[in-house]
Amino acid sequence: MNQRRVTLADIARGCKVSRATVSLVLRNSPLVAAETRKKVEAELKRQGYVYNRAAANLRQRTSSSVALVVNDLSNPFFAEFAAGVDEALGAAGFVTLLGSTGESTERQRKVLASLSEHAPAGIILSPAEHSDGNELLKIVGTHTPVLVFNRKLPHARWDFLALDNRRGARLATEHLLQLGHRRIAFFGGHADSSSCRERRQGHADAMQAAGIAVEPPWLIESAPTRLQAAAQTSALFVRDPAPTAAVCYNDAVALGLMLGLHARGRRPGHDFAVTGFDDIPEAAVCLPPLTTVATDPRGRGRQAAERILQRVRLPDTTPSELHAAAELVVRGSTCKPPHS
Amino acid sequence: MNQRRVTLADIARGCKVSRATVSLVLRNSPLVAAETRKKVEAELKRQGYVYNRAAANLRQRTSSSVALVVNDLSNPFFAEFAAGVDEALGAAGFVTLLGSTGESTERQRKVLASLSEHAPAGIILSPAEHSDGNELLKIVGTHTPVLVFNRKLPHARWDFLALDNRRGARLATEHLLQLGHRRIAFFGGHADSSSCRERRQGHADAMQAAGIAVEPPWLIESAPTRLQAAAQTSALFVRDPAPTAAVCYNDAVALGLMLGLHARGRRPGHDFAVTGFDDIPEAAVCLPPLTTVATDPRGRGRQAAERILQRVRLPDTTPSELHAAAELVVRGSTCKPPHS
DNA sequence: CGTCGCATTTAGAACGATACAAAAGGGGCC
DNA sequence: GGCCCCTTTTGTATCGTTCTAAATGCGACG
Secondary structure, three states: OOOOOOOHHHHHHHOOOOHHHHHHHHOOOOOOOHHHHHHHHHHHHHHOOOOOHHHHHHHHOOOOEEEEEEOOOOOHHHHHHHHHHHHHHHHOOOEEEEEEOOOOHHHHHHHHHHHHOOOOOEEEEOOOOOOOHHHHHHHHOOOOOEEEEOOOOOOOOOEEEEEOHHHHHHHHHHHHHHHOOOOEEEEOEOOOOHHHHHHHHHHHHHHHHOOOOOOHHHEEOEOOOHHHHHHHHHHHHOOOOOOOEEEEOOHHHHHHHHHHHHHOOOOEOOOEEEEOOEOOHHHHOOOOOOEEEEOOHHHHHHHHHHHHHHHHHOOOOOOOEEEEOOEEEOOOOOOOOOOO | OOOOOOOHHHHHHHHOOOHHHHHHHHOOOOOOOHHHHHHHHHHHHHHOOOOOHHHHHHHHOOOOEEEEEEOOOOOHHHHHHHHHHHHHHHHOOOEEEEEEOOOOHHHHHHHHHHHHOOOOOEEEEOOOOOOOHHHHHHHHOOOOOEEEEOOOOOOOOOEEEEEOHHHHHHHHHHHHHHHOOOOEEEEOEOOOOHHHHHHHHHHHHHHHHOOOOOOHHHEEOEOOOHHHHHHHHHHHHOOOOOOOEEEEOOHHHHHHHHHHHHHOOOOEOOOEEEEOOEOOHHHHOOOOOOEEEEOOHHHHHHHHHHHHHHHHHOOOOOOOEEEEOOEEEOOOOOOOOOOO
16 A cells, blocks of 8 residues: 555666656657557556656646635535536646635635645636735735636736626616516625626616616625525515515525515515526526526636636736626516516 | 746745755744744745745655545535535645546546546545446556545445435435325436435335335436436326325435426425435525435535545555434425325 | 767756755853 | 864755756668
């Protein structure tokens, strides 16, 4: 079990060539004679040699890993995103270093510091709430390129990949307006997160274009989880006339709201319209199926991975800002308003 | 952007001490004089030094990473498991190397080969279906300890962490028997996976203890996804009298079945009883809330991480086999049988 | 026969850290 | 002053790979 790892030198000794030759064989160099190659390859197999990429990376001053720091893996949106990142990185021969922060800037600090010590070629960071770009820059240094996902960081001069939150929320709101709704709430999320602000802005855009003033009680905050959202349901109905529809911050919130509505005897999709955001797998199969804005998190993961790898190859171009398209998927949770 | 990384030598030069001294400072050795330490630490900060753990690991022949290979990150059960692993590894100063296989043995081969080259201290593997232990052993070699999670591998002499599938399914079945059910199906999963076989065994144990013979049409296979399960619902009702309750392979299957029941005008929790397995977050908040067997995937992740770290410290003890306790959580999806 | 060209192979110095043994610098004591 | 001891510092080899420049072998050619 604990015998030493087999190294180049073992192989070299085993078939009486130099370490350099074995190294050339490993990298398929055309320099080695066919016969020598065969001999060495046999020995590699015989001894069960496993390449040590860390040593190679050290010598070459390169890296074959990319760090992925995510705030909440148990959120299906981020789990899908992570799967997409890993898929694309793996295809390019890179390995994913994982870190999760659980929305704590404290843990984020530690996780980034620890991952940076492993000299990743790049970092994909979905920042915890209230992160400070300047502070993070100090931790990771200036030599490692970073791609920020999802939440804009103040003071960061890094690549940024965002969902087109504003347009997505506008699409959802326009859909509800078209169905005849006039009192449309924006439900859930924390108003101080950039993604929530942008989605609210999209909601406001559509309302304004329709000539409707958004009333403050229609803007309801809640933590972006199902349970917290369910608990906030009653906030929708404190004033009369109450909204007849709600654009939700994300799918988790929308599912929570539907639950809360059921509990109050309302039937989403029949007497109250609900839209979500993300199109998590569950959205298609809940009851009623959720009308939502699809963002293809797995595709976003692949996109993030490809972007950071490109950045690794060309470090000195100016930071880019990508807004991934969002598209509305209409399902059963949206309906006309009750008496229209 | 692309200036060289700052190294020990840069710091040493910058404050006129030797590399060895700087190294001692970094490791908080009591050997260095307080004044020297202060001087070096200032220089470290000034130059923005980032420790290179790969180089240190090479020299020390150690590793500070553990590989986590998981078949499906988009399954919330595994996402939670991964979060637990990362949490515990991080707390112990290790970093998680992530790989996902999507249930393909082909990809699993590649992923393991690639991760092994990064010389992880250990590997936590939740194997893809139909994996062959001997083959995997050849890929990872004998020097890296492996902990197998969830699915027993034939021919593997590695640590194994399993859910107590048999007992969990027995608990669920006993609960239904107690409620008065007699015709209880086992619904979903692939009969050739070890976890499905064990859960079916638990179901059989309870039925046998109650003196009831399990009829073959009550054993229904389906892929372990919500949609596939929903599509299989009708298989429950091909024979009369049909089962009045179903023990499901897992929560995804149970949720799919509830969906299929609704579509057929049945009301789970009122005229048909359903149990799940895993207690994914959704189970508590769906309608009706799902009676299920809780396995605490995040806790399992932590447990796996701790076990593999222990194995790293003591490689030569005999492989252990852990069966994590499973416990029944009774919620609204189980009810008495219709006319009793 | 020397030497040039070509295809292969190799010795030895990196990469950035740590370990070990040895050196340097002070006191204190006889 | 010489010796010893203690604290602090440092030179150098090393981890497993790759890179560079140089060596080797060998046939051909003038």
